[in-house]
Amino acid sequence: MGHRRQGNPPPVALIRCRQGIPIPTVPTSLKQGLLLFWVKEWGLIQGFEEKRLLGWVCSYTPEEIILTLGLTPCRLSGTDENQAADDYLPANFCPFARACLNEVLGMSGISLAGVVLTTSCQGLLHLYNALGYFSRKREERFFVYLLDLPRWGSVKRAAALQEFASSLRLFTEELRRYFGTEWSNALYLENLARLRQVRFLLRELYRFLREHPGRVRAAGVLELVRAAGRLPKEELIPLLLSAVRCLEGEIPVPSGSRAAGLLEKLRPRKPCAGPRLLLVGSPPPLSYVDLLEELGGAVVGDDFCQGYRYCLPEIEEGPDAFLSLARGYLERVPCPRMLAGQERFVYLSRLVKEWQVQGIIYHALKFCDSSLYEYTLLRDFFSREGIPVLYLETDYRSGGLEQARTRLQAFLEVTG
Amino acid sequence: MAVMEFRKFLRDLFEGEHRKRILSSPLTYQLVERALKLARGSFPSQASYMMARFALAQTGRAFSRRVPVVWTSAFFPVEIVWGLNLCPFSPEVAAAFLASLGFAEEALDRAEQAGYSRDLCSFHRLIAGAALLGYLPPPAALVASTHLCDGAPLLFQNLAAFFRVPFHVLDVPYRADRDAEAYVAEQLAELWRALADLAERKPEPAGLAEAIQNSNRFRANLLEVNELRCRVPAPVRGSEMLNYLYLFFAGQGSREAAEVFACLAREIGRGEREGKKEERFRILWLHLKPFYKGELMDFIENKSGAVLAFEEMSHVYWPPLSPGDPFPSLARKVLSHFCYKPLEARTATVKMLAEKYRVDGIVHFSHWGCRQSVGGSLMLKDALQRAGWPVLLLDGDCLDARNEATGGILTRVQAFLEILAERKNFRVGERHDHCRN
Ligand code: SF4
């Protein structure tokens, strides 16, 4: 499925773990130079060598594999700064897929070596088609790969596990062939540990958010999770660690440091002491999350694939790496696409209880079947549980914010 | 009774506040069967009459409560259900039928009240609404396949919760290698056993083998029809073929579905089907058509001088099945769909059909809520145009008439035909003068 290109493996940074909170000991040797897009977004990483970046989208994509093969995973989260997708995907189509296509087609100065997508939904299948179509038209060598992802919620789990494991094996094989890199078990274990650290630290941040909802900006946390999928992990880990420690008051904020920059991003714009809210559904435009807090809502967590669910996979060091990865990713709480409605609702209602949630904001992206169908079920489920649910629909852009303001305000009043 | 009168009879019968009771009463279907017999002579062909009779009998059976009803999604290999002699029910076809009688709006409104967004496929919204209104036969189980359509399995999951019955999924990988085939085959075998349990019967391989043979006959007869359709002028119109939706979605594996196409092949072979003399434009039609009573199809096929020479839906893309090896061969069937592959596969198929049926242009009916078909339409159009084919993307909706701005659609078709006319070196206006109607 991929288009082949040969190349040398890039150098790989190492990291070792201590007991307890993991600490990186060997930082990467990053070259100064190319300004990459996260520089623009975050102003954190000053330069980065011309690595082979592999774009990815769905939270079932194991970054462990990409890293082990010497590539840098670069999670796409879409943009509406250009409308390049208009030539490929129609207007009445998943706005997230369209935004991701804009992002890839609009990238300049960044050498994305390719993109891996999953068979999650028609949105991603056609994004795959569009990327393939684009690269063929331009006669560019670009790795476009589609990873088969079983519907975990609905089939026999042993079979689905095997199926996903073979799908991961094929993906690895194709990456190896295309990029001319080799799989190393030792490296795999290092990356496993590294991602474990990232997820652990992000979960710590989420814990802080729900324990002190007014003290950290929820949209900032989401922004950070999005960035975590594209920042070099060895850069990210010390940064996250400092941020968590500063928030907990264990260490003072080192002025002028990257951690200080990050904490600035996480600083709440206004104290929010309103009802405790859980965000569910498709990834929202972050301006909506800020608006919620501005209106006093206390966001205590989310169930987004670009949010809390990113931090949840637990991968064990089993004898078969692919089976362990398949198990770790599939056994994480399923997303709506997995057709595991009941399991999701049990999980969400557990979150509602444990996190003392008073209201749910359900965000659906226009034309996203997975969320649009789930909403009706979820609304009925939580109305039986006595938890109010507000439905919010966007096209992944910030437009319509003012119309939403009144509805959100009214909801917060009822919920509070 | 003429066909038109028969339709009016149906509309009148189901009209009014007792619709739910009337729709679900077995007596209704006896009555309708009598009316159908009276209308027999006025059906355009024996094949279309057979199709109506078959669909009616199955609907009556579904409401009879004598046999477990299994709701199946459009692309699920329904041979599995026929092989157990259960009653398959295709809610997507039922939705098209309700829309054709003019009852779409009530069900669509009901679905919207229940929280189903207008951006969802209207087939599925209509099903949701009709289910909530009690217009559909209650299922004993729902079965959906994940290839080609995201909406169906998601909707079925919701409805299984509503009806409190089991929901089974056929999870289809995108790649079609041996592992994928084994994965699908294993699920099919599992499903077959689960459905047999549901009906409290022993799964009989002989029953399944018979369904597979029927399905092969269906395939062979359809292939024959398709070959005969290469004739110019076109012996069967695309809009008629698209009315055989029931056979495609729910009939494969039944004796009757195979017979309908055998009959159609005979009718064409015997020259009983005469094509339009003035066949100005031959069109290849992609995706489905509007099923409600609107102007579009009438305009295209009766007024514009165009004919739907062939439609994507009727293409036989799968290899023959093997009665001795049912599950792997059904898995191959599912995995071989050209729309569940990189878009180039659909493009290549469309090009091949366009050449085979010697069409002048290609129309893609872009049904509003269909992610699968609409999602790839811009690239498909581009690729086909690069290969020299005129293409029209026609935005519309198969069931929700509210999504149709008739004037706009007709103008677009007209403009497209003018382009085709230019290519053929004559103007469409000239032709209109001697075109019938
Ligand atoms: S938003 Fe929905 S349709 Fe779009 S990629 Fe995500 S799951 Fe698929």
Ligand code: SF4
């Ligand atoms: S029209 Fe498209 S979305 Fe609707 S049922 Fe068919 S495949 Fe699914």
